[in-house]
Amino acid sequence: MFFVRVNMNxxxxxxxxxxxxxxxxxxxxxxxxxxxxxxxxxxxxxGPNNKLVxxxxxxxxxxxxxxxxxSVGAKSPLTGGIKEANAGTSWAADLAxxxxxxxxxxxxxKEKGAYWGITITWEGKPKVEFxxxxxxxxxxxxxxxxxxxxxxxDKISVCGVGMAAEHGYGNSGVVFNDMHxxxxxxxxxxxxxxxxASKGLKFIVLNRMGAPGMPIxxxxxxxxxxxxxIDALRTHAITKPKGALNTYGTAVLINIMNEAGGLPTxxxxxxxxxxxxxxxxxxxxxTNKKRKGEEIYNHACSPGCIIQCSNTIFDEKGDEITSCLxxxxxxxxxxxxxxxxxxxxxxxNALCNAYGLDTIETGTTIAVAMEAGVIPFGDSxxxxxxxxxxxxxxxxxxxxxxxxxxxxxxYGVTRVPVVKGQAMPAYEPRAVKGIGIxxxxxxxxxxxxxxxxxxxxxxxxxxxxxxxxxxxKAALSxxxxxxxxxxxxxxxxxxxxxxxxxxxxxxQGMIDEVNGVLGTSWTADDILKQGAEILxxxxxxxxxxxxxKEADRMPxxxxxxxxxxxxNVFDVPDAALDSVFAEL
Amino acid sequence: MATIRIDVWxxxxxxxxxxxxxxxxxxxxxxxxxxxxxxxxxLKALKxxxxxxxxxxxxxDLSAMPGIQPDLDHPLKDGDRVAFFHLQSxxxxxxxxxxxxxxxxxxxxxxxxxxxxxxxxxxGKES
Numbered sequence: 001m002f003f004v005r006v007n008m009n010x011x012x013x014x015x016x017x018x019x020x021x022x023x024x025x026x027x028x029x030x031x032x033x034x035x036x037x038x039x040x041x042x043x044x045x046x047g048p049n050n051k052l053v054x055x056x057x058x059x060x061x062x063x064x065x066x067x068x069x070x071s072v073g074a075k076s077p078l079t080g081g082i083k084e085a086n087a088g089t090s091w092a093a094d095l096a097x098x099x100x101x102x103x104x105x106x107x108x109x110k111e112k113g114a115y116w117g118i119t120i121t122w123e124g125k126p127k128v129e130f131x132x133x134x135x136x137x138x139x140x141x142x143x144x145x146x147x148x149x150x151x152x153x154d155k156i157s158v159c160g161v162g163m164a165a166e167h168g169y170g171n172s173g174v175v176f177n178d179m180h181x182x183x184x185x186x187x188x189x190x191x192x193x194x195x196x197a198s199k200g201l202k203f204i205v206l207n208r209m210g211a212p213g214m215p216i217x218x219x220x221x222x223x224x225x226x227x228x229x230i231d232a233l234r235t236h237a238i239t240k241p242k243g244a245l246n247t248y249g250t251a252v253l254i255n256i257m258n259e260a261g262g263l264p265t266x267x268x269x270x271x272x273x274x275x276x277x278x279x280x281x282x283x284x285x286x287t288n289k290k291r292k293g294e295e296i297y298n299h300a301c302s303p304g305c306i307i308q309c310s311n312t313i314f315d316e317k318g319d320e321i322t323s324c325l326x327x328x329x330x331x332x333x334x335x336x337x338x339x340x341x342x343x344x345x346x347x348x349n350a351l352c353n354a355y356g357l358d359t360i361e362t363g364t365t366i367a368v369a370m371e372a373g374v375i376p377f378g379d380s381x382x383x384x385x386x387x388x389x390x391x392x393x394x395x396x397x398x399x400x401x402x403x404x405x406x407x408x409x410x411y412g413v414t415r416v417p418v419v420k421g422q423a424m425p426a427y428e429p430r431a432v433k434g435i436g437i438x439x440x441x442x443x444x445x446x447x448x449x450x451x452x453x454x455x456x457x458x459x460x461x462x463x464x465x466x467x468x469x470x471x472x473k474a475a476l477s478x479x480x481x482x483x484x485x486x487x488x489x490x491x492x493x494x495x496x497x498x499x500x501x502x503x504x505x506x507x508q509g510m511i512d513e514v515n516g517v518l519g520t521s522w523t524a525d526d527i528l529k530q531g532a533e534i535l536x537x538x539x540x541x542x543x544x545x546x547x548x549k550e551a552d553r554m555p556x557x558x559x560x561x562x563x564x565x566x567x568n569v570f571d572v573p574d575a576a577l578d579s580v581f582a583e584l
Numbered sequence: 585m586a587t588i589r590i591d592v593w594x595x596x597x598x599x600x601x602x603x604x605x606x607x608x609x610x611x612x613x614x615x616x617x618x619x620x621x622x623x624x625x626x627l628k629a630l631k632x633x634x635x636x637x638x639x640x641x642x643x644x645d646l647s648a649m650p651g652i653q654p655d656l657d658h659p660l661k662d663g664d665r666v667a668f669f670h671l672q673s674x675x676x677x678x679x680x681x682x683x684x685x686x687x688x689x690x691x692x693x694x695x696x697x698x699x700x701x702x703x704x705x706x707x708g709k710e711s
Contacts, residue, residue, distance in 0.1 A: 237650070237674070237704050244674040248596075255595050255610070256675050259667040260683050261644040272644075277610040282596040282670075286609045427679055434681025451678050456698035467699055468690070473682055480678060498676055502702050565644050566684055 001101040001215075004126050006118060008199040009048070009107035013118075013128040018101045024518060027057035028084040028488035029534045030102055031073025035082055036537040038104075041544035045077035045191070046168055046198040048108035054095065054159075054204075055103075057491020061096025061214035062222070064513050065230050067491040068092045068302035070176065076190040078170035078361070078403055079421045079445040081542040085187035088302035088493055089176035091157035094206040096214045096491075098126050109200040113137075115166075117203035119152060122211040133202035137166050140354040140391070141175060141183040149181055152205050158183070159204040162356020165193030167393045169401035170421070171361040172197070175353070178301060178310075184323060185301055188358035190422060190445065217519030225512025229496065232506025233306055236499035245309035245495065246298050248281030250327035253426075254335070255280045261565045262431030263331065264424070266338045266377045267367035268417045268557075270564045271428045275340025279330055283342060284311055291318050298324075307495055313346035322350035328448065331426035332363025337370060338377035345380070348387060355391035357401075362387065364423035365404040372411035415557045420445035420547060429554060430563040430570050433470075437477040437572055441552045441580040443538035451480035452487060452497040455507050455524060470576040478580045482531030489534065490514060532584055539581055552577050586619040588662035590626055596670035598637065601630045617660070623647070624656040626666060639669040645684040649675075651705030652696065654688040676703045 001018045025033055031053040043049035052074045059067040070092035076083035095103065098120065109116075117133040120126050136144040141162045148158045157177055164172035172193030173186040216222050233239045244252055254276050257263040261271035277283060288296040291314045300308045301324065310324035325346055333348040334340065352359045366383050369375065374396075375382035389397035399410050404423040408416030417424040422445025429436025438451035458479040465472040487494055490510060500506035507524070515522055522530075542548070558570040594602050594611045602611025617629050623642070627634055640648035640655060643665050647655035650671055660666070677700075685693070693700030 237671075237706065238676070244672050247672050252673050253675070253679070255667075256639060256669065256673060257679075259593065259641040259644060259669075260646065260680070262683065277595070280595075280610075283609050432680060432683050435678060436682075438678075448679075452676075453678060453701065456701045459698060459701055467701070468682065476681065498674070498703050501677070502704055568684075 001099050002126055003102045004100050005104045005106060006128060007107045008109050008201060011130045015125050026489050027055055027071040027491055028485060030055040031071045031084050032082060032534055032538050034102060035073050036541040039075050041541055045075045046194060050075050050195055052105040052195045053102055056092040056096040057489060058514050058517055060092040060491035064226050065233055066305045066307055066493045066496055068304055069491050069493060072174050072187040072192045074192055074195040077194050078191040081420060081545055081547045082443055082538045083190035085189045085192050086488060087176050087185045087187045089185045090303050091159050091176045091206060093303055094157045094208040097208045098122050098211040100126055105199050105201060115200050115202040119205045121207045136202055141356060142354055145183045148203060148205055155207060155209060157206045160202060161193040161197045163391050164356040164401055165197035167401055168194045170403045171358050171401050172356050173358050175356060184353050193356050216517050218516045221512050222516025225509040225516055228505045228509025232499040232503040236503060238498040239307045245307055248285055249298050249309050249311035251284055251325060251330045252281035253327045254330060260431060262428040263335050264428045265335050267371045267415055271431050272565055273335040276335060278340045279334040279342050279345055288314050291316060315343060321346040325349050328426045329359035332360050336363050336367040337383055339380045341380050347384060351387045357390060360425050361403050361423045364417060365400050365407050368404050368407045368413050368416055371415060372413050416555060418446060420551050422446050428563060430558055430568045431566060433572055434473045436554060436570050437473050440554050440577050442481060443542050449494055450484055451477055452484045452494050453480045454483045454497050454500050470572045474576040474579045478584060481535055482528050485531035485534040486527045535584060549578050587616045588619050590615045590660060591665040593667035598668050598670050601632045621660055623658045626660060637668040638671045639673055639675055641667040642686055645686045647686045647689055649705050652692050654692040655686060658686060658688060677701060
């Protein structure tokens with residue numbers, strides 16, 4: 001396996017064998033370890049000393065199901081701390097097939113406003129070539145992505161950044177192609193797009209033709225694990241064909257969270273939105289059925305995914321408005337802004353994809369602006385206009401593009417739902433206190449994907465603590481965060497966790513798959529330990545960047561403002577929050 | 585006999601129990617049942633088998649999941665909001681850890697396999 005280092009100072013590159021100390025790292029484990037080891041914690045995120053690292057998971061590029069995840073890591077311009085964001089795309093599988101364990105983008109060109117793209121092909125080893133890309137800037141992504149396919153053929157995978165990244169926004173993602181060659185699959189959070197753009201890099205085009213494919217040390221063990229994983233995913237109620245995710249997508253959670261009083265509404269002022277049923281997964285499925293004349297089940301975001309949870313929103317003529325509208329995007333651009341017009345929510349989502357914006361940060365930022373009176377809550381056309389302002393880079397667009405925290409500061413808003421500068425996703429911590437602990441303490445800033453669990457044995461970490469006590473919840477959050485760090489390294493989508501927590505053979509399947517690829521004999525305990533080591537590396541970086549335990553806190557208003565309908569505050573003691581990393 | 589009125593929310597495939605046989609998105613009927621009724625009496629009034637429902641809420645507190653239904657004898661009072669979800673819905677553990685639950689479900693979770701640290705509770709973990 002190779003490390004490919006691209007130097008944007010002089011547009012040169014180096015290909016080296018993977019250093020031994022990184023041999024058994026992949027995905028988030030590799031991006032975070034490299035960033036922690038090589039990026040000066042106090043550097044400017046958009047300056048020449050930051051590095052942008054791409055790493056596919058252990059299993060990416062193999063036939064393991066639902067395993068084409070790519071991790072993108074750097075110091076974040078949104079949080080000022082370490083960041084890993086990931087996406088499902090053929091790009092991940094192609095990078096792995098070319099045996100590139102890490103692609104590291106370094107330096108910064110002296111020419112301001114100039115952009116390049118790179119192609120990576122296989123000529124006995126990875127070969128990098130540069131091409132001019134300034135002509136593709138200042139345009140929405142759907143208008144420029146096809147040019148890459150016209151230029152380099154159909155067999156490529158494409159990574160890029162949009163206008164939000166070119167403006168240097170803390171709210172800007174790195175985009176990858178979906179199964180239809182479109183720019184829709186985002187490593188969205190934390191401003192990774194702006195880091196890539198700051199290096200004068202617009203596109204990374206992969207052509208795997210002739211590449212050897214991902215090596216597998218113990219094919220029999222890998223196959224055994226793969227079969228167990230497939231069985232688990234195909235039988236579990238959430239992940240099976242025509243199950244919850246394949247039928248309704250993640251937006252099925254809208255009505256659930258609303259009934260629980262945990263759907264943040266109108267900038268986190270209530271936990272219940274009267275318009276929720278009109279934008280929920282059930283409404284999406286039935287609206288599509290009416291408009292298309294048949295039941296439309298969801299599709300895969302990347303090759304080899306058998307969960308297939310990505311939905312499509314069709315307009316009244318049966319034409320696509322956007323794909324995919326996830327629960328968190330549906331919520332942030334809908335309920336959090338008081339918007340219940342599904343077509344307008346879909347349009348907002350499509351615009352985020354076109355400009356290269358993170359949907360969660362965009363919706364929460366607009367909601368903060370609504371609270372400030374910039375436009376009223378519920379004004380969907382006004383919200384669409386604000387996203388255009390962000391795309392165009394007008395003065396107000398640039399304020400909003402800096403994210404919810406900055407927008408709150410500019411407009412003097414006190415109810416700003418962020419942790420470490422990153423906007424909170426769609427689960428109200430005053431109603432779901434367990435996830436609140438993870439929001440507060442994760443190294444990533446408020447992040448709903450930081451605390452998944454994959455095995456009930458995790459209960460063992462709690463000793464005699466009550467899982468519902470603050471201390472018990474903190475212990476579980478610590479274990480959840482460690483197991484998630486490992487899944488984020490495996491190449492599997494986090495949603496495999498739904499099946500393998502409940503089906504023990506599926507969990508063993510994941511361990512067998514990874515051991516088969518690497519030739520290791522890791523156990524369940526080893527996985528937890530590896531996850532913990534990743535978290536420790538991330539934590540060390542953040543502390544050196546000035547983000548210590550004092551930043552592991554919820555915004556003040558959540559501790560003082562009761563949230564209707566339950567009228568609870570976030571009352572987890574600071575000591576319990578501190579225990580998450582103190583006892584890691 | 586005195587009656588109480590229940591604010592019922594029916595989602596997805598259960599929406600047709602609200603009166604419109606073609607409705608599949610949601611329904612919000614107001615159902616009158618005798619004072620002193622429990623959740624099972626509400627189900628009877630709706631003509632809905634308890635096995636057809638999955639995730640259930642009483643006044644925003646989780647009261648049942650597919651495979652765990654300790655709420656059948658939970659008493660209802662006038663003005664209660666009760667929400668029933670279809671069996672293709674989901675609520676993964678980490679997104680409900682620490683939410684409000686009725687006491688009967690909290691007890692049932694603690695007594696269930698692995699203290700309830702699962703995403704689903706159906707037999708064989710399958711539907």
